[in-house]
Amino acid sequence: MKRTIRAAITLSLLLPPLVLPLGAMAALPVTDFVVQAIKSDNAQILIGSLAQMRGQTQAVKDLGLTLVRDRTNTRMQMLAVAKALHVTVPPAPGAAAAAAYKKLAKLSGTAFDRAFLAEVIDNQKEDIAAIREHTGEAKGEAGEITRKRLAVVEKHLTLAHAAQSSEGAAAVQ
Template identity: 35%
Template structure:
C-alpha cells in the first residue's frame, strides 16, 4: 500500500513538473527540502554511532536516531509531495563532510564529537522547525509541528549523553 502511495506521489510530481514549482519559490518549500536532507543525515549519523560509539548510551541513541528520523523522513517526503516539491535524494555537502569527519573517529573521541554535534545540530533544527510550525497551515507546517516533540527528545538525550561523556574524562 505504501508503494502505491509512493507511485501516486511520483505520478503527481511528474504531472506537475511543468508548472515550474521549485523550493526556491517559498520558505516552506526550502524548509521541507532541508528537513529531508537533515533526516537523511541523522539516519547516517545514527548508523555511524551504532558502529563507532564506545558507550552503550551513544549506540542506543544512534539506534533511536535511525528509527525516529527514518519515520520523519517518510513523513517529510509525503509533505513535500503534497506541496509539489521534489524530495532530495541525499544529504547536503556540509552534512556529508560532517559524516566523513566523524567516520574517521572511534571510541571515546567519537562519542565526544558525536554528542557535541548532536546537541548543536538538534538546537538548530528545533529553531527551524519552530519557525516553520508558526508559518502557516498545510502539510509542511503540520509535519514541523508533529516532529518537534521528537527533536526535543533527541536534544535532551544528546545533552544527557554529553554530560556523561564529560564526566567520564
C-alpha cells in the same frame, strides 16, 4: 494519505516564507523547508547508523539507534509532504552533513563519542530553530506535523545532552 496531502497543501498555503538557520539564513519558501528537513533527516540517519557501529558508550549507541528510528519516521512524513507538493528531494544529505560524516568516520572511542554528541547537539538546535520559526503559523494537520517533528527533535537534543553528561561523568571516574 489524504490527511498528509491536505496537510502539505495547508502547509504550503499557510507558510509561504520560512527562515532556516542554514547557510546565509535567507528566507525560504515551504518547498525549500521540506527539502532542508529531509536533508536533515538523511544526515541524522547517516550519523546515527555510524554511532551504532563506532560508538564507545551504550548511551551513544542508543542515541544512534533512536536517531535512525525516529528520523526515518519523520523523513517518511516529509517525503509524503514533498510528494504532495511535487517537490523533488535529493536522496543524500547536504555537503556540510557529508563533511561531518567523513570527520566522524575517521574517529573512534571517546573522541568519536564526543564529536558525535557535539554534532548531534548542534544539528538538533538548528532543526529546532527552523521548526519553531514556522510552527506557530501552521494550522490544522500541517501544524500537527510540525509540532510532532519539533517534539522528536527536542527529544533528541535532550538525549544527546544526557549522553554528553554521562560521558563526561564516565571520563572523570
